[in-house]
Amino acid sequence: MKPDPAGTTEEAAETATEAALVARIAARGKVGAPQVVFRFAQAVGMLPLTGTSSAEHMRQDLEGHALSLSDDEAGAIESLAG
Numbered sequence: 264m265k266p267d268p269a270g271t272t273e274e275a276a277e278t279a280t281e282a283a284l285v286a287r288i289a290a291r292g293k294v295g296a297p298q299v300v301f302r303f304a305q306a307v308g309m310l311p312l313t314g315t316s317s318a319e320h321m322r323q324d325l326e327g328h329a330l331s332l333s334d335d336e337a338g339a340i341e342s343l344a345g
Contacts, residue, residue, distance in 0.1 A: 298327025
């Protein structure tokens with residue numbers, strides 16, 4: 264079965280929009296996208312786990328703790344899950 268080109272285009276546009284949202288928040292906070300995701304998880308009451316054994320990666324993962332998310336930003340990120 265061939266994929267629907269229109270569906271593929273719509274999915275690509277949605278993915279680009281999602282990436283742009285996270286990129287804007289990351290740029291504002293001077294952090295990376297993973298830090299935005301970690302901070303979002305904390306903001307909604309989750310305890311994110313990295314599973315890394317690298318001290319550098321752990322440090323990077325925790326850098327987002329100081330990032331503040333507005334209610335609108337948290338809501339926008341949450342809406343990405345559909």
